[in-house]
Amino acid sequence: MAKSSRAAFFAVIAALAPACAHAEDLSLRGMIEPELRLFTQSASSARQKDTDISVSGELTGKYMWDNGDQSLIVTPFARLDQRDSRRTHWDLREARYGLVMGKWEVRLGFDKVFWGVTEAVHLVDVINQTDLIEDPVKQEARLGQPMLRLRTTQDFGTFDAFVLPYFRERDFPGANGRPAYDIPVDMDLTRYESSRKERHVDAAFRYAHHLGDIDFGLSYFQGTNRDPILTPALSSGGDLVLSPYYAQMKQASIDAQATKGAWLYKFEGYWRHELGREYEAATGGVEYTFYGALGTEGDIGVVAEYALDSRGLMARDPYENDGFLALRWTANDEASTSFLGGAVVDAETGAMGFRFKGERRLGDDYRLSAEAYFFGNVPRPDPIYSIADDNYLQFRIARFF
Numbered sequence: 001m002a003k004s005s006r007a008a009f010f011a012v013i014a015a016l017a018p019a020c021a022h023a024e025d026l027s028l029r030g031m032i033e034p035e036l037r038l039f040t041q042s043a044s045s046a047r048q049k050d051t052d053i054s055v056s057g058e059l060t061g062k063y064m065w066d067n068g069d070q071s072l073i074v075t076p077f078a079r080l081d082q083r084d085s086r087r088t089h090w091d092l093r094e095a096r097y098g099l100v101m102g103k104w105e106v107r108l109g110f111d112k113v114f115w116g117v118t119e120a121v122h123l124v125d126v127i128n129q130t131d132l133i134e135d136p137v138k139q140e141a142r143l144g145q146p147m148l149r150l151r152t153t154q155d156f157g158t159f160d161a162f163v164l165p166y167f168r169e170r171d172f173p174g175a176n177g178r179p180a181y182d183i184p185v186d187m188d189l190t191r192y193e194s195s196r197k198e199r200h201v202d203a204a205f206r207y208a209h210h211l212g213d214i215d216f217g218l219s220y221f222q223g224t225n226r227d228p229i230l231t232p233a234l235s236s237g238g239d240l241v242l243s244p245y246y247a248q249m250k251q252a253s254i255d256a257q258a259t260k261g262a263w264l265y266k267f268e269g270y271w272r273h274e275l276g277r278e279y280e281a282a283t284g285g286v287e288y289t290f291y292g293a294l295g296t297e298g299d300i301g302v303v304a305e306y307a308l309d310s311r312g313l314m315a316r317d318p319y320e321n322d323g324f325l326a327l328r329w330t331a332n333d334e335a336s337t338s339f340l341g342g343a344v345v346d347a348e349t350g351a352m353g354f355r356f357k358g359e360r361r362l363g364d365d366y367r368l369s370a371e372a373y374f375f376g377n378v379p380r381p382d383p384i385y386s387i388a389d390d391n392y393l394q395f396r397i398a399r400f401f
Contacts, residue, residue, distance in 0.1 A: 025068075030059035033398040039178060040374075040391045048178045054081040058093070071098040075144075079134070084177035087133045092144045105151045110144035113162070115206070115219060117257040117266045118283050120305050120324035120344065121317065124253040124268050126221045127204060129168045136179045136387070137355065137373045143168050157209030164202035167224045170244070179390035181230075186241035189233050192224070193247045193275070200224050200248070216256035225249040225274060227316050249274040262289045266305070283307035283319065287328075301328035303342065313348065318383040321348045335361045351378040351388075367398045 037052040056079040063072040075094040081087035096109030116122030128142035135141035148163040169190060173180035194200040202223020209216065228244035235241045253270035269282035285305030293300040303326040307319035326342025341356040354374045361367050371394040378388035 025062075025064040027062045028059065029400070030057065031398045031400045032057045033396050036395045037178075038393045040393070041389045043178060044182055044389055045175070047176050048180070049083060049176075052081065052083045052178065054079055054087065056080075060094070069100045072096070073098070084133070084174045086171060086174035087177055089133065089171065091131070093142075094144055103153050105149075105153075107147070107149040107151075109146070111147055111149065112142050112144060113147075113149075114142075115217060115253075115255060116268055117215075117255050118268050118285065118305055119266075119287075119303050119326060120285075120322070120342075121283055121307055121319045122268065123281050123283055123307075123317075123319075124217075124219060124251075124255050124270055126226060126251060126253075127162065127164070129170055129226050131171070133171050133173055133177070136173070137353075157207055160204075160206040160208075162202075162204040162206075164204065164223060165199070167198040167200060167202065167246070169198065169246075170226070170228060172244075179387040179392070181242060181386040183232070183240055183242050183386075185230060186233065186235050186243060189235070189241065189243035190228075191243065191245045193245070194224065198224075213260060214256060214258045216254065219251075219253045219255075221249075221251045221253075223248065229316065247275050262291065263287070264289075279310045281307070281309040281311075281315070281317070281320075285324070293329075296331075297333065298329060298331045301330075302326075303328060313381055313383070315383070318346075319344075320346075320383070322346050337361075346382060349379050349382040351382040351384060352376045353384065362397075365400050367400070369396045369398075370394070 032055065034055045035053070039050045043050065056077065058075060058077045060073065060075040064070070073094050073096055075092070076090060077093050078090035079087060092110045093112060094110055096107050096111045099106045113127040114125060115127070116125045122140070128145045130139045131141035131143050132139060145164060145168065146166045148165075150161045152159050169187065172185035172187065175184055192198070192200070200223060202221070204219065204221040206217055206219040225247050228246050230242040230244060233241055233243035250273045251270050253268070255268040256266070258265040264287040266287070267282070267284035269280065271278065271280050283305060285303065287301050287303045289299050289301040291299050303324070305324040307322050307324070309315040309317060309320035312320055322344050324342060324344050326340060329339045331337035337360045339356075339358040342354070344353040346352075352375065354372075356372045357369065359367060359369045372392070374391045375384060375388045378385050
C-alpha cells in the first residue's frame with residue numbers, strides 16, 4: 001500500500017479514536033485460509049513452478065455507537081506466498097467511518113463498492129481496483145478504495161455520490177508468479193494521462209430503484225480508468241517488459257435484473273469515452289432455476305450470457321465477443337454446499353475457457369473450497385493467450401474465528 005494511502009488511513013483513525021473509546025458495541029471476526037495451487041502444464045519460464053502454497057488472513061473489527069448511527073469498520077487483509085514476492089502483500093479492504101442521519105448516510109475512508117448483476121463479467125463495476133494477484137482469472141477480488149460517499153434513500157430511489165481522492169495502481173504477478181503474462185509488467189514504468197497521476201480526484205454518481213419486478217441502476221464515473229493499457233517497453237536493465245498506462249475516462253452505464261418466477265433476466269452495458277475515442281460494451285443473459293431438482297432439497301440453475309465490446313480484439317477485457325454457459329447447484333443444506341461450473345467461448349477466435357468452483361462448510365468454523373481453471377484452443381491474437389498455459393487447480397480451507 002502506498003505511503004499516502006497509509007497516512008490517510010491513520011489520519012481517519014486518529015480523528016475517530018475518541019468516539020471509539022466510548023463504543024457501545026464492539027465485534028471482532030476473522031479467518032485464516034491456507035491455499036494450494038497445482039498447475040497442470042509446464043511453465044513458460046524456468047523461474048515458474050508447478051505448485052504454489054500460500055496463506056491469507058483477514059480480520060474485521062466493528063465499533064458501533066450512538067444507537068448504531070455511527071460506526072467504524074476496519075478490515076485488513078494479508079497474504080504470504082511461497083513463490084511470488086508480489087503476491088505476498090497486505091491491503092485495507094475497509095477502514096471507514098459511517099454516520100446515519102435519517103434517510104442520509106455518510107461514509108469516509110477505505111471502502112468497497114460493487115455494481116453489476118451478470119455472472120461472467122461485471123462491466124459496470126468501476127469504483128474499486130482489481131486485486132489481480134488474488135483473483136487472476138475471474139478478477140472479482142477488489143482493493144479498498146479511499147472515498148467519501150454520500151447516500152440518501154428516498155421513496156423514489158437511492159442516490160449515491162462518490163468523491164475518490166486517490167487512485168490505487170493494479171498489482172501484477174512477479175517473475176516467479178503464476179498465472180502471469182509471458183512478458184512481465186514493470187510497475188516502476190507506470191504512466192498516467194493526468195498530470196496529477198494517482199492524486200487525480202475521481203467522481204461517480206449512481207441512482208438505483210425498482211419498477212415492479214425490475215431492479216436497475218444508472219451510474220456515471222469520471223476519472224482514472226482502473227484497467228491499465230499495457231505497452232511494450234525496456235526496463236532499466238534493458239529487458240523487454242510491459243509498461244502500465246492509466247488513461248482518463250468518462251463512463252455512463254446501466255445494469256438491470258428482472259425476476260419473473262423461476263427466470264432471471266440480466267443486463268449490463270456502458271458507453272465510455274477514453275483517449276479521444278468512444279466505444280460501448282454490453283453483456284446480458286438469463287438464468288432459470290429448477291427448485292427442488294431431482295426430488296431433493298437442492299436447486300439447479302442454468303445460466304446463459306453473452307458479452308460484446310465494440311472494440312473487438314482491441315478490447316483490454318477478454319469478453320469482447322463471448323458466450324457463457326454455466327450450471328449452478330445449491331444444496332440448501334446446513335453445510336451451505338454449492339457448485340458452479342461454466343464455459344466461455346470466444347465467437348471470434350474460438351478460444352475456450354472453463355471454470356469450476358465448489359464450496360462446503362465443515363462444521364461451524366471451517367469452509368472447504370475447490371476451484372479449477374482450464375483454457376483450450378487459444379490463438380495468439382486472443383486477449384488470454386499469455387495465460388493459456390497456466391491451467392490450474394486451487395484448494396482452500398478457511399478457519400473462521
